[in-house]
Structures are given as C-alpha cells and as structure tokens.
Amino acid sequence: MTTCSLCGGACTGADLRALLDPCLTWLWRRVADRADALGDPDQSSGRMKINAPDTAAERYSARGLIGEAPLHPGQSRSVNLASLCTRLQIHGATLTPGAVAAHAVGRPLGTAVKERRAAKALARRRAQYGQELLADLPPTAPYRPDPNTCWQTLRSTNWEARVTKALEPEALLERAAAVLAALPTDHRVDRRVLAHTITGNPHALDRGTDLGGLVLAMLAGNIPRESRKGLRTAWAHLNVDCDTFTGGLISINMYPRGWRVPRPPLILTSSHLAKCTWRPPSERSPWIFITENPSVAAAALATGSPHRLVCTNGTPSTTALLALTRMCTAGWKLAVRADFDAAGLRHVNTLLQALPGAVPWRMNSTDYQDSVHPDPFQLDLLDVEALPETPWDPTLRQDMSVIGQPAYEEALIAVLCADLILGRPSSSRRAADHSEIHVGQREALDAVGAT
Structure with missing residues (x-):
C-alpha cells in the first residue's frame, strides 16, 4: 500500500468529501499556516485562534467542527485542536486537523521548519568536519589556525553559510585544508601552480572562487590587517604570487633589435609591439618557445636558462601576432x-596558421594524457562539440573527446x-628523461618542480 504523499497515510480509509467542501477551505488554510509555523504536521493538540470569515456559508459550514455556537x-475564537481531531475521526479513524488541511491546500505541512532544522544540523556537522580538518593539519604546515577560533570567524563573516551552500561542501573544506598544508615556508609559489596542484584547475584560487575566498578567510588571523586590503597583498603574505606579469607579451631572453635589458623578464606593451623588429638568430639555438600562460613564464625564469620564451598572456592580439x-x-x-x-586548441591553430614554420610544442595526445589531473576538484567537462580539429595530431581531438576533461599547462x-633548458622542443618525454641537462640546471629544474 502506498503512503499518502500529503498526510503520510492518516487519510487511509477516510471519507474526506464533506471535509473538503470549498466553504471550509478558510479553516484548513489557518490550520496549515499553524502547522508550517510550528513544524507540526498533525495539529492534534493545543489551541488555535481563528477569525470568522465574511460569508455566512463559510461560517455555517464550520459550526459542527469548531463548536455549535454561531x-x-x-469574530475571533480559540479552537481546541484535540476536540477538532475527535470530530474529524468520525470521518476517518486516523484523521487529524493537519492531515485534512494538507489535502485541502494540496501539499505536505510543516516541512519548512523541518528543513531549517535539518539545515542547521547539517551546518553543525560540516563545521565539526572543518574543525577536524584544521586540527589534523600536519605539524609542518606553516599556518595552523585554531579550529574553534577559525570557525567562529567563518561564522561571523558568513563563510560558514557559504560553505554549506556550496555544491560539494565537504570537498571544498578538504581542498582548503590541502591548500593550507601546501603553503610554502622557505620559497614562493605561483598561485595558479598551487591551485592546479591541489585541484587540477589553475584558476581554482582566483578572485571570486569559493576555495580562494575560504582559504583567505581561514587565515584572516594570520594575515596583518594592512595586508588584507588587497587580494595580491594577502596572498603575497602567504608566500603566494599572483599574476605579476602584465602587458602584451612577456619576453625572457628575447628582445627587440637595439634594446638592452639588464635582466629578464621584459614586458612588451602593444605600443612597443606595433613597431619593434627583431635581430636574426646568431647563436646555436634558433628556437623561441611560445606559451599562453604566465605561470610557465615565471617557472622558466626560475631555471636560469639562457634560451628564449615568450608568453602571450592568453590569445594574442593582432598586434602581438604580427610581432610574432x-x-x-x-x-x-x-x-x-x-x-x-577548446580555447587552447583554437589558440594553437591560430598561431600555427599565422606563424611561418611554427611547430606545436608538447601538444599531442600523449602530452594531453600526461596533463590530465587524476583527481580534479569540481570537475570541468569539455564542450566536445566546441573542440576544433587538431591537424598536427588528429588523435588529440579524438582522445580529448573521449576523456572529456580539460588539462592545463601547469601540469607540464x-x-x-x-x-x-635544452633549447629545443622535445618529444613527449618526462623531464626525468632529459639526460642532457646539466647538473646545475637539474637542480634549478627540481626547484621549479617543487613549487
């Protein structure tokens, strides 16, 4: 037997026809309002105040239920709900005022209060889980906020409610704790590299993200007040660098003809790019590496390599493309x-078509599979229909369509x-396979990998 979705089965065997007369709807709406306010769907005890309706038919229809006095x-009247329940059970042995009211208004009663109580209980459990994660941070973590104090701060700044409303609250708390554990002590780290390491998405700690905001909120007590005024200064206090390179192109060891630069990097703005020219290659390596990602530029700079890299900061403008x-x-x-x-494949297609003799750099299917994060947080799915063709490696688009997950330059x-460091694009081999790398360069590369 199926339980009634409106009253939970209290109507079983009952004859509700007379009780659901339209002239009684006003009474059942009042019962429903009380049930919703108190979270009690039965309404079989206590007293309820009613105001008499305007029409004589509505007042007359209720006489047998709420008393014989007209x-x-x-007029206001106090109704004994237990007595009303007894009168209703003439029509059905298990009827209650709330059960009849649920059928009259066409919905279960008292659910809002139950939902609020359930939400509060869930928030308490998530707060406890978050406090446990903070308490379990490793002793080597540079910042280990007091769990109770930290959660009081999150509650007062509305972050507790924001965590509760997140798509995956427990996973959000786990990733925040992982970021706290991974913050560096004796070196600096690029924010996008840190985000990719923890979540598989280099933008997971960007401005406006739940994860980035939660981490900073958890560490509010560890960041000086003057450093909290700006997002960059707050992260900088935690040894995390935001995007410090801006402009049309970021150039490392590649400068326009006639320029002398004491040390890289060089930021070339659109006004410079519109008219600059380049000297021809005269050294043993004629290669220039082109990336779209400032994180790669920052890591490359740390290696101390004499070879050339240019960062387009995303898809290059027409002016930047002409300069390339x-x-x-x-x-x-x-x-x-x-x-x-999809955007990255379009970017590479554009460059390959526009730049005479340009070749893909670690952009084949093997490189993609090496880049896919094994356990991404809040998995992004590729829009397979939007993926352009990859004529340099037709299997790349096919494999991306099958796996269905984006992958980012930070992974490589x-x-x-x-x-x-070698000065030339290599086949799809991991860094450990590059036997030609000098010992000193290897140490620099290992330092980059450690970030």
Whole structure:
C-alpha cells in the first residue's frame, strides 16, 4: 500500500468529501499556516485562534467542527485542536486537523521548519568536519589556525553559510585544508601552480572562487590587517604570487633589435609591439618557445636558462601576432603551445596558421594524457562539440573527446622547463628523461618542480 504523499497515510480509509467542501477551505488554510509555523504536521493538540470569515456559508459550514455556537463576521475564537481531531475521526479513524488541511491546500505541512532544522544540523556537522580538518593539519604546515577560533570567524563573516551552500561542501573544506598544508615556508609559489596542484584547475584560487575566498578567510588571523586590503597583498603574505606579469607579451631572453635589458623578464606593451623588429638568430639555438600562460613564464625564469620564451598572456592580439610573425621572418623557429581545452586548441591553430614554420610544442595526445589531473576538484567537462580539429595530431581531438576533461599547462611545467633548458622542443618525454641537462640546471629544474 502506498503512503499518502500529503498526510503520510492518516487519510487511509477516510471519507474526506464533506471535509473538503470549498466553504471550509478558510479553516484548513489557518490550520496549515499553524502547522508550517510550528513544524507540526498533525495539529492534534493545543489551541488555535481563528477569525470568522465574511460569508455566512463559510461560517455555517464550520459550526459542527469548531463548536455549535454561531460565528459572527470578524469574530475571533480559540479552537481546541484535540476536540477538532475527535470530530474529524468520525470521518476517518486516523484523521487529524493537519492531515485534512494538507489535502485541502494540496501539499505536505510543516516541512519548512523541518528543513531549517535539518539545515542547521547539517551546518553543525560540516563545521565539526572543518574543525577536524584544521586540527589534523600536519605539524609542518606553516599556518595552523585554531579550529574553534577559525570557525567562529567563518561564522561571523558568513563563510560558514557559504560553505554549506556550496555544491560539494565537504570537498571544498578538504581542498582548503590541502591548500593550507601546501603553503610554502622557505620559497614562493605561483598561485595558479598551487591551485592546479591541489585541484587540477589553475584558476581554482582566483578572485571570486569559493576555495580562494575560504582559504583567505581561514587565515584572516594570520594575515596583518594592512595586508588584507588587497587580494595580491594577502596572498603575497602567504608566500603566494599572483599574476605579476602584465602587458602584451612577456619576453625572457628575447628582445627587440637595439634594446638592452639588464635582466629578464621584459614586458612588451602593444605600443612597443606595433613597431619593434627583431635581430636574426646568431647563436646555436634558433628556437623561441611560445606559451599562453604566465605561470610557465615565471617557472622558466626560475631555471636560469639562457634560451628564449615568450608568453602571450592568453590569445594574442593582432598586434602581438604580427610581432610574432616578424620573429619568424627574422629567421627564428617558434614552438607554440596552450592549455588542452577548446580555447587552447583554437589558440594553437591560430598561431600555427599565422606563424611561418611554427611547430606545436608538447601538444599531442600523449602530452594531453600526461596533463590530465587524476583527481580534479569540481570537475570541468569539455564542450566536445566546441573542440576544433587538431591537424598536427588528429588523435588529440579524438582522445580529448573521449576523456572529456580539460588539462592545463601547469601540469607540464617541469617538462616544459626541461625543453627550455635544452633549447629545443622535445618529444613527449618526462623531464626525468632529459639526460642532457646539466647538473646545475637539474637542480634549478627540481626547484621549479617543487613549487
């Protein structure tokens, strides 16, 4: 037998026809309002105040249920719900005022209060789980906020409610604790590299994200007040660098003709790119590596390699693209790459078509599979229909369509830096396979990998 979805089965065997007369709807609505306010769907005890309806038919229809004394327009009366319940059970042995009211208004009663209580209980459990995660941070973690004090701060700043409303609250708390455990003590780390390491998404700690905001909220007590005024300064206090490179192109060891730069990197703005020219290659390596990602540029700079890398900061403008074309005209060989997503594939297609002699740099199917994060937080799915063709490796688009997950340049930073140290784009091998790397360069590369 199926339980009634409105009253939980209290109507079983009952005859509700007379009780659901339209002239009694006003009474059952009052019962329903009381049930919702108190979270009691039965309404079989206590007293309820009613105001008599305006029409004589509605007042007359209720006489047998709420007492024989006639009601007058505008009159108030206190109704004994236990007595009302007894009168209703003439029509059905298990009827209650709330059961009849649920059928009259067409919905279960008292659910709002239950839902609020359940939400509060869930919030308490998540708070306890968050406190346990903070208490379990390893002793080596540079910041170990007091669990109770930290959670009081999260509650007062509305972050507790925001965590509760998150799509995956427990996973959000786990990733926040993982970020706290991974914060560096004796070196600095790029925020996008840190985000990719923990979540598989280099933008998971960006401004406006739940994870980035939660981490900073948890560490509010560890960040000086003056450093909390700006997002960059707050992260900088935690040894985390935000995007410090801006401009049209970021150039490392590749400068326009006639320029002298004491030390890299060089930020080339659109006004410079519109008119600059490039000297031809005169050294043993004619390669220039092209990336879209400032994190790769920052890591490459840390290796101390003398070879050349240019970062487009995403898809290059027409002015930047023309400047890159002039590099090819000057005799340089360009190796280009981007993220493994629809925008990244379009980016590489554009560069390969526009730059004479340019080749893909670690952009084949094997590189993609090496880049896919094994356990991403809040998995992003590829829009397979939006993936452009990959004529340099037709299997790349096929494999991306099957796996269905984007992958980012941060995942390959170690091998990209190894290629840069060697001075030429390599086949799909991990950094550890590059036997030609000098010992000192290996130490620099290992330091990059450690970040």
